[in-house]
Amino acid sequence: MRLGLLYSGGKDSTLAALLCAEFYDVTLVTGSFGITDDWQHARDAAESVGFEHERLDLEREVAEEAVDRLVADGFPRNAIQHVHEHALEQLAASGFDAIADGTRRDDRVPTVSRAQAQSLEDRHDVDYIAPLSGFGRGAVDRLVEAELDVTIGPSEEIRRADYEAELRALLAEQRGTDAIEEVFPAHDQTYVTGVR
Amino acid sequence: MRLGLLYSGGKDSTLAALLCAEFYDVTLVTGSFGITDDWQHARDAAESVGFEHERLDLEREVAEEAVDRLVADGFPRNAIQHVHEHALEQLAASGFDAIADGTRRDDRVPTVSRAQAQSLEDRHDVDYIAPLSGFGRGAVDRLVEAELDVTIGPSEEIRRADYEAELRALLAEQRGTDAIEEVFPAHDQTYVTGVR
Numbered sequence: 319m320r321l322g323l324l325y326s327g328g329k330d331s332t333l334a335a336l337l338c339a340e341f342y343d344v345t346l347v348t349g350s351f352g353i354t355d356d357w358q359h360a361r362d363a364a365e366s367v368g369f370e371h372e373r374l375d376l377e378r379e380v381a382e383e384a385v386d387r388l389v390a391d392g393f394p395r396n397a398i399q400h401v402h403e404h405a406l407e408q409l410a411a412s413g414f415d416a417i418a419d420g421t422r423r424d425d426r427v428p429t430v431s432r433a434q435a436q437s438l439e440d441r442h443d444v445d446y447i448a449p450l451s452g453f454g455r456g457a458v459d460r461l462v463e464a465e466l467d468v469t470i471g472p473s474e475e476i477r478r479a480d481y482e483a484e485l486r487a488l489l490a491e492q493r494g495t496d497a498i499e500e501v502f503p504a505h506d507q508t509y510v511t512g513v514r
Numbered sequence: 515m516r517l518g519l520l521y522s523g524g525k526d527s528t529l530a531a532l533l534c535a536e537f538y539d540v541t542l543v544t545g546s547f548g549i550t551d552d553w554q555h556a557r558d559a560a561e562s563v564g565f566e567h568e569r570l571d572l573e574r575e576v577a578e579e580a581v582d583r584l585v586a587d588g589f590p591r592n593a594i595q596h597v598h599e600h601a602l603e604q605l606a607a608s609g610f611d612a613i614a615d616g617t618r619r620d621d622r623v624p625t626v627s628r629a630q631a632q633s634l635e636d637r638h639d640v641d642y643i644a645p646l647s648g649f650g651r652g653a654v655d656r657l658v659e660a661e662l663d664v665t666i667g668p669s670e671e672i673r674r675a676d677y678e679a680e681l682r683a684l685l686a687e688q689r690g691t692d693a694i695e696e697v698f699p700a701h702d703q704t705y706v707t708g709v710r
Contacts (some may be wrong), residue, residue: 340535436650
């Protein structure tokens, strides 16, 4: 069975890929609005862990909506959730037998409720799988330590391809670079460079 | 890392074991009140899929409480949940680095909430993992078809080792065999006989 997994090049989606590979023919899929080329970082990470990779078209209009939301809210949670739901819809419509993402049990965002999962499955005749949703933060940290080679650093320096990179770019284009710091709190990100 | 997985010999806990085996040194663990020898069916299933197996002592008092609940409720849901929570407590206290069970996204019982999971982890310094909690019914059915050899039949005939077998025996001992049909609706069970 062919499974498409939303992939950022980060530790969570990489662990999710390793779990799914037990049962599925996994393709790592990275959404891109076409605003920047950051999706290519995820392609490179996918290559370093030995998986097939594809780029997934996201609609520019959704990025605009997300940036409006970022500015209105002053924090990224709802904007990221909006983009993630759009990415899952696009992925569900792209012909895989199953789709997946790297959401974890203890994540605040993005989240996919059981009702949202069943709705995706029913409307697109696809299985939606959240392989890490039964893993807490501590378990994920220990698995990353045991299984992956990663680079860790501030989110403005780490080359990865979650939605944040393109939303930051669009926000800077519309509101100037100072707006980024107002909306995105400083935090560390990880980028996967290989499997141990 | 050593992981103990609550194991009945059924399809869900067997799939959970295959997933966990990607990252952990897995031991399949079957709870038993000492009422019947049904736990041995799970030991045989564990052998057929190539995993280590251990028996886990459950307290007779909890079985008595569960049977009282069965009789009072007239349905098994709360009794099964009570026993499952006890089994997780016993397993969490038995020295593994991580513990797990076969609960799925669409299960009504047993369920383990995020708060219950975090409480188990904090009190016992152990990771609790629900590897199938991100898989829906359809995905599990398709994986069973692809990955496992199973026997399917009515729950009174299938040799497996979920809590139901011992609760049925205790209920029959206390209330007669007719009481079983009043409490447990007829349903099919699966028993795993190998990996494909």
